Ligand SMILES: Nc1nc2c(c(=O)[nH]1)N[C@H]1C(S)=C(S)[C@@H](COP(=O)(O)OP(=O)(O)OC[C@H]3O[C@@H](n4cnc5c(N)ncnc54)[C@H](O)[C@@H]3O)O[C@H]1N2
């Protein structure tokens with residue numbers, strides 16, 4: 001089988017997506033972290049009425065013109081209004097209404113004075129100063145004007161979004177349907193963090209990296225754990241997910257080593273779609289179908305797993321979920337550092353992109369993860385490229401929201 005280009009590999013996987021998830025309507029309190037399936041717009045001004053920001057008195061400010069401590073303005077208090085009440089009559093000139101914070105300012109009034117600054121005795125209010133119209137006055141729509149775009153389709157809902165949607169009366173929201181994803185790592189060398197380190201062993205970082213990245217992208221993967229380097233055993237576990245998940249994601253065991261079990265697993269559980277993609281890192285990526293489930297088996301090297309996850313798996317997850325926002329974005333940028341190695345084949349290197357410029361860390365090995373921290377892009381280096389000098393214009397793949 002000839003190596004496929006990255007684009008062809010992604011296209012092949014997309015052709016085999018059997019399920020595109022349906023939009024769900026969920027109660028607002030269950031929507032945190034979910035992805036909006038449509039744009040949300042304000043249907044009314046919020047607050048819906050002009051209101052008081054203080055506990056005090058409201059009246060027509062004009063009646064205080066020219067008044068002072070020596071010559072205070074005097075009003076007749078004709079009633080009171082708390083937040084939630086609605087005083088539906090107009091307040092006549094020379095009259096005032098006691099009002100609490102959040103109360104609707106009635107007709108005939110256009111200011112509020114703090115109760116500490118005035119004197120009330122029986123129904124007589126004494127105001128020892130003059131006050132300009134619309135002082136201490138909150139307008140309807142001060143927070144959100146009718147028609148404001150509250151959140152766009154594809155937004156991952158944060159606590160603040162949920163609060164805003166609640167303030168606009170939405171009891172439920174339409175979100176993209178959940179994509180069912182299971183994730184496992186393969187390798188007898190792997191230990192779970194928390195276990196004591198032992199000779200020849202390493203900790204399983206891939207599963208933590210990719211499961212977390214999936215969550216960043218708005219997915220909730222099922223964590224399968226570590227599968228042993230044993231075809232029978234691994235195949236048994238993976239076959240248990242057939243048709244139960246949309247995507248079964250693994251790392252490791254896809255190259256040509258003695259323990260590279262995923263080839264044997266695929267023979268047992270499904271049909272191979274491709275093996276090997278013309279790229280570094282992660283070239284030995286393997287993909288298969290298992291009934292309606294897509295299997296994506298990425299290389300074990302942590303940076304290879306990360307890069308191929310973004311470049312191969314994310315476009316597929318974008319298609320299944322209907323969330324185009326998570327797709328890596330292609331832009332051009334100018335290198336601020338040199339990359340001294342020639343690239344025989346197509347290569348993706350980690351980078352930090354900002355304002356048209358792209359910086360490179362020192363370490364680029366597939367087995368090194370640390371230097372990817374803080375990176376937010378990959379440089380896409382075409383096959384047959386020599387050393388890259390500073391100031392070279394390069395193609396960049398920007399990752400979704402990695403800051
Ligand atoms: N003779 C050849 N050897 C290799 C080739 C080749 O073409 N011919 N390809 C190399 C390339 S490129 C890659 S990439 C790796 C891919 O190997 P596998 O995907 O089979 O992955 P493993 O062998 O299982 O692991 C590779 C490496 O990564 C470490 N690893 C694995 N899983 C994890 C994990 N969950 N967390 C952290 N680190 C992990 C593993 O211990 C190995 O060091 O093959 C090359 N070999």
Ligand code: MOO
Pocket residue numbers: 279280281282283284299301304366367
């Ligand atoms: O993907 Mo391997 O990690 O290309 O060397």
